[in-house]
Amino acid sequence: MPVSWRVRTLVVAMAWALCVSATGAQAPLHDEQYPEADIKYGATVYTARCVTCHGAQGDAIANVDLRAGRFRTAVIDRDLERVIRSGTPAGMPAFALDNAEMTGVIAYIRNMNSVDAATVAPGNAARGRDVYQGKGGCAACHRVGPAGSHVAPNLSDVGSTRSPAQIERSLLDPTSQMMPINRPVRIVTKDGTVIQGRRLNEDTYGVQIIDDRERLHSLVKADLREYTIGTTSPMPSFKGKLSSAEIADVVTYLLSLKGQ
């Protein structure tokens, strides 16, 4: 029976902690919670963008050992991000990674000593697209490119703006990941018209809405009889409705959506 990710991560973290205390290194200096989805996606990013110079074991550059957490200048994750984004005087080029790629590759680098990129089995984007369009029924509310509905947030670039773990959590527990601007609103105007939808923008005196029939409204608050903002996402959870393999496939498909 394979050791679970959580246990493996814990064991590795303990081993790492023992190593650093033995060498007199510093206390943990980074986010210790790296979701599995981020690490797995990061492994694919590493394989595509980093492995040529840093090597599969992360030790192909002199004085740098990614697996052991030994860097030339970086201490915390933000430092890693800066180095990746800006490059180094020593010759590392700058990489324009999007949010999902950056989150993932840092999560992978921090867990390289327990995860082998070669054995990581990411989901299948083509299968995920089939689930998205078929069994999942996602296109009834969401839009990707020219297809789908405007009722729920557009997902055309969700693979660059949200991290893998955030996308996965969105499928399992949508309310926890709902951006406040996407909260469902119910409006009753003074003439009794009921409008339900989500906000596109809001200020002190007015609010802009796209309703559940894909119509745009710009409303003056003084003209409203009721204005209620819900806090529960209208999106259903797919926990128990899709298998873990299907969830992984949908996450991989959504991560492939990078916009224009």
Place this chain on the structure above:
Amino acid sequence: MRRFTWLPLWCAAALVALVPLGLRAQVTTQRLAAAASEPQNWFMYSGNYFSTRYSPLNQITPANVKDLKLQWVYQAPVAGTWQTTPLVVDGVMYVTQRLNDVVALDAATGRAFWVYRYTPAPNRIVCCGANNRGVAILGNTLFMGTLDAKLVAIDTKSGRPIWQTEVAKTTEGYSITHAPLVVKDKVIVGVGGGEYGIRGFIAAYDAATGKEAWRFYTVPAPGEPGSDTWEKCAPDPKSYCDPDAWKHGGGSIWMTGSYDPRLNLTYWGTGNVGPDYNGAQRPGDNLYTDSVVALDADTGRLRWHYQFTPHDVYDYDSVQVPVLADNWANTGINVLMWANRNGNFYVLDRATGRFLLGHPFVKVNWMSGFDERGRPMQTPQPDGQPTYPGNQGGTNWYSPSFSPRTGLFYIPAWEDYASIYAPAPSVYREGSNFVGGGPKNYGPVPGAPGLVRGAPINNWTETAGRGAVIALDIRTGDQKWKFQMTDVTDSGILTTASDLLFTGGREGYFQALDARSGALLWKVNLGANINGSPMSYRVGNKQYVAIAAGLSLTVFAVDQ
């Protein structure tokens, strides 16, 4: 009685109108000190030495404010939101535009007399945008600090530079973004760079020559008074404690100070300690960061100080405008009032620094109250839990206003706003970011998705704070009224002698409120973030109100 009081001023205004622009007497120290007697002019960043941002003009009233009309617009050629406040002296407006230009305009028409262009060094290091908040004036000379930490003197008639002084090295992370303060024959200016491990200071320069007259470091060197608040490091390498933390201790200056001519004291607020968030690297109270310092204007010697946030780990810069008022609560005490980024409103005796009042104006949980000497009793929140107010504070650098007529202190506030902090070690490298981790989440909900805030779309919504104008009774700190906004506000506030209050906000509305009740009287959508502070002036017999919105300066008046 009222008619008798104002008649001479109107007569004076009529005479001014007959005099060609630029032929008035030059700006003397006496005129600066008596700014209230020339309500047509706006002599300095906050209008007067007491920094009340209160205009004695009263032509625009609650009754006619609905008739305000756009008079002119000046659009800058460089993109980016302005934070500037113009000066107006004898019908001429002096305003800074990005990056470090000064433009002289006919204040009645907006037509330009000249443009002075200063190009800051390309290797400048400036946090938080290429901002400049304005100039100071003395004689026929304007003074501007630059993004690359120079002080420049400019001729008011021609826009030609007169002298230029290096205040600090920009390659070490120093910059100047605020309007200088002229006191007697000196130009006082401070340095920004609190996110780059600078050692902050305030310095005075001879207005005629640019030669440095005095310098006060906001972080003392070992052996100097206050240096014991930079405590010795525990022998624990894991703490990353820096035994020379004072060398990079921050205490930056990026808002203009105030001045009491009778006490000859100038008051300045100091910025965050460096590194901002990781307190373990610099144990102790870390004086004089997050403090107000009262300096002798002739020598720069420290008369007193009060530290608002000892050993700050929240980036609660105390760079707000110090506002002065006399005879506080009929006690005979002349005071300094302060709405701090840490969420509290303070009243201090400005002769001695004695703590008189501290009162939260927004939700505060980093402290639970004050001891008898006015020291906050700090209550750090558990890891992963929100701290109120959040990183940007209950307020920030946006100018407050005090109206001596209403007795109310007006604060541009962020309500219900919190951050979850995640400190981490920072290693100092010259010119590099030195903050020690940072806010992990800009909303108050642990684990919620990150929010990216940016006009014109407000996607932070109700979960991450709201803007407000809060009016406080200065005697008690109690809220008298509140004007709620949906998005947060970075706009300053102007009050006038007709009990009007003008302010903007991130939504782009420029609004006039009743200063006594907070009722909305007029608004206009200027279509861009209002990041500056309103001011008012008069040319001829017409009162104007000016506000920078986005990269445009807009000016309103009621047609006569």
